[in-house]
Amino acid sequence: MDVSIIVPALNEEKNISLLFTEIKKAMNCMKHSYEVIFVDDGSTDNTLKQILLLAKKDKKVKYIKFKRNFGKASALSAGFKYAKGNIIITMDADLQDDPRDIPRFIEKLKDCDLVAGWRYKRRDKFFKKLFSKIFNKLAVMLTNVRIHDFNCGFKAYKKEVIKSIKIYGELYRYIPSLAKQKGFKVRELKVRHHRRKHGITKYGTSRLMRGFLDLITVNFLNNYSRRPLHFFGALAIAFTAIGTLIGMYLTLGTLLYNLEIFRPSLILSVLMILIGLQFFSIGLFSEMLISYSIQDEIGAIIQKKN
Numbered sequence: 001m002d003v004s005i006i007v008p009a010l011n012e013e014k015n016i017s018l019l020f021t022e023i024k025k026a027m028n029c030m031k032h033s034y035e036v037i038f039v040d041d042g043s044t045d046n047t048l049k050q051i052l053l054l055a056k057k058d059k060k061v062k063y064i065k066f067k068r069n070f071g072k073a074s075a076l077s078a079g080f081k082y083a084k085g086n087i088i089i090t091m092d093a094d095l096q097d098d099p100r101d102i103p104r105f106i107e108k109l110k111d112c113d114l115v116a117g118w119r120y121k122r123r124d125k126f127f128k129k130l131f132s133k134i135f136n137k138l139a140v141m142l143t144n145v146r147i148h149d150f151n152c153g154f155k156a157y158k159k160e161v162i163k164s165i166k167i168y169g170e171l172y173r174y175i176p177s178l179a180k181q182k183g184f185k186v187r188e189l190k191v192r193h194h195r196r197k198h199g200i201t202k203y204g205t206s207r208l209m210r211g212f213l214d215l216i217t218v219n220f221l222n223n224y225s226r227r228p229l230h231f232f233g234a235l236a237i238a239f240t241a242i243g244t245l246i247g248m249y250l251t252l253g254t255l256l257y258n259l260e261i262f263r264p265s266l267i268l269s270v271l272m273i274l275i276g277l278q279f280f281s282i283g284l285f286s287e288m289l290i291s292y293s294i295q296d297e298i299g300a301i302i303q304k305k306n
Contacts, residue, residue: 002032003106004085008075008153009051009093010041014198016050019095020061026099032106037062037079038093042069072153073172080162088157094201096123097154098192105156105189113161113184116147116176117154119193128201135212142219143177147188150174154191158184174218181221232283236276243272 005023009016020036027034038051040063048065055061064078076090087106091097097117108115122129132151139150150173157179165178176186224231246269 001035001084001086003027003034003087003089003102004079004083005034005036005089005091005102006039006076006079006083007036007091007093008039008041008072008079009043009047010069011043011045011047011200012093012198013043013046013050015093015095016047017054019093019099020054020058022095022099023102024058024060026102030103030106032087035060035062035084037064037083039064039075039079040066041072041075042066073167076172077167083159083162086159088159088162090153090155090157092153094196095198096194096196098194101154101189101191102156104191105154108187108189109156109158111185112187113158114176114179114186115156116149116186116188117152117191118147118149118188119152119154120148120190121193123193123195135215138212139174139177139215142215143174145177145180145186147176147186149188150176152191160184171214171218174214177218178221228286229283232279232286236278236280236283238276239272239279240276243269243274243276246272 007019016038023036038054038061040048040051048063051061051063055063062082064075064082066075066078079090080088087109089102089105091099101117105115105117122132124132132149136148136150140146153172155175157175161179161182161184164182164184165175167175167178171178180186220231246265250266250269
């Protein structure tokens with residue numbers, strides 16, 4: 001199989017058939033063998049029914065059904081697991097992504113390992129575009145990956161990229177950052193974007209907040225996943241130093257000036273030192289876990305061996 005196209009879907013009954021028709025038109029212009037994997041993420045409308053009808057008519061259509069809504073990251077992970085293609089394309093089911101860009105993704109992928117779509121003329125409401133722009137600026141600052149549109153679900157990957165990363169929560173937004181951390185080449189491609197005609201958007205304030213929290217997670221993973229003691233050690237030194245200074249102040253005040261030890265201050269001093277020691281222990285324990293697991297990852301990051 002040359003190409004696997006993964007389409008997560010949640011309550012998109014009016015878009016499924018139209019989207020597959022457009023995908024077929026785009027892929028028929030190429031000589032690649034392909035499959036389209038629809039992942040029904042616990043839809044409550046007739047989305048699954050539409051997918052089943054397509055699967056009966058065309059063997060290229062595959063599907064995965066979730067018992068309930070688990071989220072886009074789980075849908076993509078399931079699609080990645082069962083995809084057979086050497087090239088993986090992901091796109092949304094709302095018809096806002098244009099399948100005519102798929103050949104361009106495949107061509108661009110010849111020079112890199114991952115291609116991220118950039119909706120440079122985005123057809124969404126003003127506030128949605130505004131929040132997304134602010135979010136993307138912040139994501140670039142924290143991840144150091146210079147792409148314009150982290151939220152775009154239209155992406156292309158080589159199979160080895162998918163095998164080397166794990167996603168959960170809202171981390172699907174940051175696959176380019178996670179891939180770059182593994183040493184893969186990341187590029188972006190300007191893509192067409194259309195207004196939503198059917199169904200309702202799944203974008204909301206709660207999803208934005210989850211994405212922001214996961215941005216902090218990605219930043220931590222990028223900077224400290226290989227050296228956790230640098231993070232926990234800094235906290236340990238800070239807490240221990242503050243606790244020690246408070247303790248020294250109380251001790252000197254008692255010895256030199258006969259000051260009474262202010263009990264809450266003494267408790268605070270001991271508590272800060274204990275917290276510092278705990279952070280240091282967590283850092284050492286994390287380093288031990290990494291030292292045991294690093295050998296299992298070596299095979300995934302070696303590009304060629306003799």
